Amino acid sequence: HTIKALNPASSMLIFSGFAAAIFYGIVSFVIPLHLKDAVHAGTLQFALSIFDLTVILCGGFIGRLADSNKKRLFVFLGLCLFALSSTFMSMNLNSWFLVFGFMASVGDELLTVSLWSWLNHLNHDHVHDGLIASIIAFFQDLGWVIGPIIAGFAYTRFGASQTILLGAGVVCISWA
Numbered sequence: 001h002t003i004k005a006l007n008p009a010s011s012m013l014i015f016s017g018f019a020a021a022i023f024y025g026i027v028s029f030v031i032p033l034h035l036k037d038a039v040h041a042g043t044l045q046f047a048l049s050i051f052d053l054t055v056i057l058c059g060g061f062i063g064r065l066a067d068s069n070k071k072r073l074f075v076f077l078g079l080c081l082f083a084l085s086s087t088f089m090s091m092n093l094n095s096w097f098l099v100f101g102f103m104a105s106v107g108d109e110l111l112t113v114s115l116w117s118w119l120n121h122l123n124h125d126h127v128h129d130g131l132i133a134s135i136i137a138f139f140q141d142l143g144w145v146i147g148p149i150i151a152g153f154a155y156t157r158f159g160a161s162q163t164i165l166l167g168a169g170v171v172c173i174s175w176a
Contacts, residue, residue: 002128003135009071009118010132016079016115018139019174020108023086024051025147026154026167034093034160043095050098054105062109066117074114081107083168083175090164 003010031047038044065074082104089100123129147167154163 002131006119006122006132009115009122012075013112013115013119013136014139016111016174017136018143019170020082020112021140021143022147022150022170023167025144026151027164029148029151030155030160030163033155043098044093047097047101050101051105054102055109058106058109062106062113065110066113071114071118071121074110075118078107078109078111078114079175082111083172086168086171087165090161090168093161
């Protein structure tokens, strides 16, 4: 009942967090395997750090944007950027991976911070904050379990790029 009362922000936060966790779970599983088999890793050895580096570099600015009255617009733009960049990222297991990974992470951060800000704006009484946070965390943790399982089966059949594309597909479904 509490989740329904805070829709659409609460359901969007649950679903987008679930999709993002699946995507990041796949990437975190696949990139080390790909690097192990690569003859020359090049800049791809920094692939997993780009996501956290983005948050460190852009988190404050994105937080200021999310405090504006354009939360719906930032949610849409963030999810669009996340979906498109993660798709392009899957097709470029080279230096471009870092560029698209940075853009995907900016999109995810803009999406997530805007949704949390919107949820906080909708939640006037704050009586069930812990319940809401635990439901959202449950679905994110579930995504972190499902992502590597998908990656484990898909990597041996399709390779790194196509497996990451599966994760990007989940993000695109979230956008749709």
